[in-house]
Amino acid sequence: MTQPAPPAPDTSDPKKARRAAWGAFAGTAIEWYDFYVYGTAAALVIGKLFFPDADPLAQTLSALATFAIGFILRPVGAVIFGYIGDRVSRKTSLLITLLLMGGATVAIGLLPTYETIGVAAPIILLFLRMLQGLSVGGEWGGAVLIASEAAPPHRKTLAASMAQLGAPVGSILSTSVFLLLPSGDALLDGWWRIPFLLSGTLLVVGLVLRLKLEENDEFVRARERREAAATKKAPVLELLRRFPLTNLCVFLASCAVSGVYFRNVFALNWAVETQDVAREVFLNALLAGGFIQVVLTPLAAVVADRFSVRNAQIAYTLIYLVVAPFPLLALISAGEGPGSVYLAVALSYVGHSVYYATLSGFLTTLFPAELRYTGISLGYQLSGSLVSGFVPLVAATLVGADGTNILPVQLLYGGLILLSLLGTLAGTSVSRRETARYAASLAAETPPAEVTSGAGDGPHGTS
Template structure:
């Protein structure tokens, strides 16, 4: 800490929980939305279209969330650098909760006509806006509270929300579909996962309201050193870091969405593998991702952020072709091997990310820098990955075309990581504490 005092252990525990729960809610909300878009939204909100067109329209609303993320990164980043990390985290959590519960309460097309899909689109936009700033605030809440030498360890709490949210969403939908008839699910049961989000939001608010503002921002506020135009300052002073940080994230989010959003559809519809087996495979991969995130983040405190990132980036490139060769065998054991190795690479390029991105930008415009980098990387990578993968496989008839896509994107991020200079310890201290 800048004043040399030791952080309170109880406060650090609350910080860790507050950081983790926000990203878990974000990804829980995303995955229940994507699952509902595949299962039910076509009949509920696009009933005048053919089933195929309705499904495409439902999935199109997913993309809107990604388009809104950079805007969210700009808005939350600006006010996070001006007003504080804690206030923006509470606001983003409330917005995400309102939007998600709103989807669960939304009337159908049969009830209010064209206003139903319009409102669905608006709520998805709100989710995207919230997500654009949620990660940056959660990452900084953890990293700026972390004791020296443990920023990777504390930064991991904002990263585990992806696999945790996926696992939670899958479990909720499994329980809902198992406990209801098909008619009950289509009538009202699909709304339950969205309405249950209010429980997570309530817990998240309780935790976040008890967390103190980060020491870094308290110092900036006391000295009245906040940037007046933080995003402009990022572009003015750290354009290289902004570009390379965004590029470093493209492969992780692209390949991550191939695993999270495309693999289940490919396995069940193209390979004709049983849905239950594919769900088990995805859950095992998600658990591997969670464990590897923790291991990579802790390792980065000893080895440095860049070496861990490089190791993961190389693995993602090299594993792109073997991944689908193993998946195409339809063998349960080889399917598991394929996703386990892939998720080790994903964990290595995601676990250290909070600490790395925070260390790249000065305190007075850090929220804007990390949020915008993350949002742009997510938009360029994850926003279109499932659509591109589906188009490649259907047009070529071969999963190796998807492997080539994964490898190409992996090489792009690998180049960005190689070009990204990790700050020296002295530079890191200056940037993190706000010292000039």
């Protein structure tokens, strides 16, 4: 059996690597700002503005359902933008996703409510949420790869974590804006639009940074190698045929990403509506947690680069399982005041931060470069669509109208983290077997000179 080619020499350009890392960070921070703005609005105001005829519980469920709708098109975005990113250009794909997300977010800020245009308001809202989901589906994988592929071998996990760092920064920005807004009727009267409209300014900044990005040499070589091969199948078809078990491992390893929606959407709504926690207290706790994640993300990635990204991912997932799912709801429901809320949210952030910091770096080790954009995006976004998007809705249903039935929610949260641990444990060995078979089939389809020129662009991680 033909084995994957040995690693290529380090030809990375330090300046290009830094530019790629910061471009990935800035773009994902803006994308996640937009996404979290909607999540916060869904927890606080969307139900009252777009579903006013429903009772309070129905309003909450309807608002959280619109949040879930945003996840449905994420796998479609992974396929569409994965094709562009694997076959045409990583940079082009990232520019389109940024424009799509920013445009949809600004449009939500301008959207008339149910009171003004009736049932058309929630229908248009659902459409714009689906556009946001399409954008996120393509954004994450491209941002991870534009940074990691430009980095030297001993800094790939750290570079990939720059895209992960965009998530807490986006959360900090969105939470800060909502904290600055008035509460009560004033928020409902129009102030809620401000966070959405601010996305227009951030969009311009993101476009300026991303226009300066360059294609990575690793990707260019992989694209040339695929063009020389006899098979011209779309990346998603190659993945489903050649890497079925690896795709499953990516899906499972990504299940614990849903923890952010347990905390930032479900727990926010549950704590404010049923546990008498002040909105400002919970938002401030989220803000403080975001800074925890900003600090822990690069530290966790550096440790993974120093030792082993796979082993680090396993250890971090175990930490997440211990400190997050049960303490989060238990401490808040104990009703011991703001201190217990801050502790609960902080523990959740600690666990999620270290797990999420190295997830992208680990997933990039599982696929060859010419399929990597679609490869890491598809399973990750399917997990988001089928798991993360419905977590707030399912949790709100399980906890009951009075908010006291927390054990089923805790078990659900913990179970998803266990699935992530399973996917991580199996991922590397499964990937090695499927990559070896894929390399052998590709070698049989490619002229000898082309095979030699493409050496070294396979999975780059450690085990």
